[in-house]
Amino acid sequence: MNVTIRPLSDTDIEDITRIDEKVGGVYRPDFWEDRVAYYLRRDPESSRVALVGDQVVGFMLGDIRGGEFGLEDRSGWIERFGVDPDHRGKGIARQLFDALAAHFAGTGAKTLRTFVDASQADNAKFLAALGFVPSRLTALEKTL
């Protein structure tokens, strides 16, 4: 299976929406229109999609930022990703990650960062396999 990785494009909105729907069971076009537009205006190279033939089968959306949470250095952030359930187990997410990590490193970022929902064990396991370890920063929240 030949997988191609390329930067995010406006024409990926529908495909990403469909993958998200297959994974989560909810159709959220407005959400993905906003998010794709956001990532495109930040830097299309910091978000990637994976294709098999002409079909988008996975995505990983990220950003390069600094100055937040006392983190002055610019870090590469991996914020959202998903792989079509029909194409899982083929190393697609790993290829997406490798492409993004190389891009972030090329811009001078020294650290990759992300958050993971503790209830999503598969995601936590995947990120650990990529080399992510718990950060000294702890995510905190308070209900209002």
Place this chain on the structure above:
Amino acid sequence: MNLETTNLPKKYEDAIAHWVKHNFQDLPILDKYWDKHFPADDKFCLCAKMDLSTSRTQELGDHAGAPKAEDPSELSEEQARQILGIIRAQASTEFGSIQQHQVTIDRSPSDQDKFWILRVMAEELRHGYQMFHMLTSRNWDKLSGGVKTEDMVEDVLQMETGTHVLEAFNLPYDSFVDNVVFSGVIDRVGKYQLTMQKVCAYRPFAQSMAPMLREEAFHLAAGVVPMRRWLEAAAQGDGFITPKQIQQSLNKWIPRGLEMFGDERGGEKNMKLGFKDMKNGEAQLKYWNEVAKLLHDLNLRFLRARFPTKSPADVDRLLAAILRERTTIEGTQYDEILKMPHREFFRRRGEPAFRLVSVEGDPFTDVEEYVRHLAAVLPPAYLASRDMMQYRDLIRRVSGGEVTKEEAAMKSPVMKRRAESVCPCSKGVRWVDTDEAGAVEKLPKLAANEPPTSTSGPGGPTYHAP
């Protein structure tokens, strides 16, 4: 990408500032509300951005493997003429699109739509600035046919809608639908051209492409996302912006977009010179397929909004059935589904120029019947334009045998340098006194609307020099 930013010499900065005053009055509004609409994004920077990581080696062409040219003095006369033509056309598109957007920007249905387009305009201004950096940061005197840098800059700044290099930038917008469809369709050609030019054998130009491409990606979204939202509203019964209006605008712009690639049979010269990595026809086909995919996705968005309980697979089947049967199914009319206009429809340049072909690809034998067809499928406001009057007259004359297709292609747009500036207080902009004997003739040869060279096939000015 390893970016370096730089600025133009003051007199060119002043000239652009003056141009902005008359052509992009809303730029200060964008700056004022930037943080509201684009929080966390870096402020807009009117500067030239060069990607220092660009390859120093020619990647294709007759001199593949040789070092890229870093300075005009390293270019042959033919290469210099070609690259100056590309820079001029590119600059024209950037300033031209701002002039088009500005006319209807205030008709935007929402603040988000307006500020997205304003950001697009600002970044187009930066791209024009980038092209002026190409002209002003190096000495072209020996290669520009005696034309001074000031004159090349002035040549672009005095253009207005109707006198730009490419047809797509000479058509006024009829409504805010055009702002959006233009961004989704015409800016997409820009993406292809910038991508093809990343390999350019003239390295400063190649260095300009990646930063421009990064910004161009959002321009396409500024077209696509509003179209998706409009179609969602239309599917749910909102009749203000309909699929028919969007289709008419697509029919207006897509033929011009196809022509921006140049004649379908040309482009070999740019590849031989190492300036682009695809021929015109190949790039045009990829563009065609991408826009077709875009319309397919828009149709899915429309149908899923209309039938929220249907599964994705059922909507796929419904769309396929409507397109196959060309009829109303489950209350959705064939005309509510967006379709690519046929590649030969409404063409005035390139291989199918001035053929009588309907939007769906059916041939006409009677030119008057064809003119009535155009009236039915193009935006009503556009029909009353000078451009349409000229096209109607030309197609009648071509059909009547009064002029050949090639002659007709050369007549539009009217490439005429104006004797007076577009701006009554333009002394800050202009360096050229066109009353001076021979001033027009001093323009670079590439600036004229010349007949095509033997390698390009018929057609007039293209995005690149033919």
